[in-house]
Amino acid sequence: MTAAESANSAENPWPVRTVNTKIADWIHRLGQIWVEGQVTQINRRPGTRVAFLTLRDPAADISVSVTCSPDLLYRTEIPLTEGSRVVMLGRPTYFTGRGTVSLRVTDIRPVGVGELLVRIERLRQLLAAEGLFDPRLKRPLPFLPKAVGLISGRSSAAQRDVVAVATSRWEAVRFVVRDAPVQGPTAVPRILGHLTALDADPDVEVIVIARGGGSVEDLLPFSDEALLRAVSACRTPVISAIGHEPDTPLLDLVADVRAATPTDAAKRVVPDVAAELAGIDELRARSAHALRNWVRRETHVIDGLRARPVLARPFTTIDAHAAQVDRMRRDIRRDVRRHVDAEERRRDHLSARLATLGPAQTLARGYAVVQRTDVERPHVVGEIADMPPGAEVRIRVADGSAVAHVTGGAHVTEGEAS
Known part of the structure; x- marks a missing residue:
């Protein structure tokens, strides 16, 4: 390559032949390579020494053109058909005249079932x-x-x-x-x-x-x-x-x-709609059967409860205790009356004693109660000194009272003095 060719610029562009030649040089450096893929097209042209195939990547929408000798297709262990999985040995080739890339293969090996x-x-x-x-x-x-x-x-x-x-x-x-x-x-x-x-x-x-x-x-x-x-x-x-x-x-x-x-x-x-509907019918029948069994069981429980004496004859217990209640009531009334009678007798006894000891009975026996009334706080006269001459007194007897004035001096009897 000359210095003029390497100095590429807008003023010194490369011709197409130079570009294709450079691309071919780079591609041809790859040498021989093994490639795996699926055969999608096989074109055997009668009378020619070249067969054309298309090798496609099995996992992506990418393919490459392949050329080989027709004899190579016939020498394979398993006949090649479209869709066959193969491994090829070839050399990438760039055709400068058409600007296309193909793989020139010299060996084709079908991928066996065991390897797959x-x-x-x-x-x-x-x-x-x-x-x-x-x-x-x-x-x-x-x-x-x-x-x-x-x-x-x-x-x-x-x-x-x-x-x-x-x-x-x-x-x-x-x-x-x-x-x-x-x-x-x-x-x-x-x-x-x-x-x-x-x-x-x-x-x-x-x-x-x-x-x-x-x-x-x-x-x-x-x-x-x-x-x-x-x-x-x-x-x-x-x-x-x-x-x-x-x-x-x-x-x-x-x-x-x-x-x-x-x-x-x-x-x-x-x-399955039929199976689902049948399942629904079965569930409904089982639910109804379970409900009837539950009602029957609960009815049996209720009948058992109703048959118990406390519910079958609820007044039996009350009747059994009614006589005892009546007897206790009679005893309570008797005790109350006895207590009341005793209290009434005690009251009468106390009343009689109170009447005997009361001032009215004393006055009835001829005694009198003398009260001094001319002082600020009237009081019962208890001794001669409380009745000085001129004092005003009130004398109460059994059937009434009278007011008197003390005119004479105090006189103490012998019996009283002693």
């Missing part, structure tokens, strides 16, 4: 270590979904089985059907697109991915890492209904529910 199973097992261990199979991540299925998303092959038996069985179980079920290839190199991208659209639909409450049985190679899309991670990231519950009972792609482990067959998926996604 080993790779699937390795992927299973990786996803298990990341926790994608954790049962705690499984989302419950709705009892009556507003709409069911169904991803399956166009007019396939799996699609017909799911729709027919689910409709027979619940006529009102509504399906949002998305057709997609279920094997081959285009299956994963189409399924991923439909899965994203259905997961974003607010009416779709459960998604079913269904296909019939097949070989390990046919079921490879359902063990694809990109699809498995997309299913794990879905907000909508996903049911895996791939193949028959022995078929176990990794999608069965990542999905929220694994159905043995598409028919089993239809049974899981909606309830």
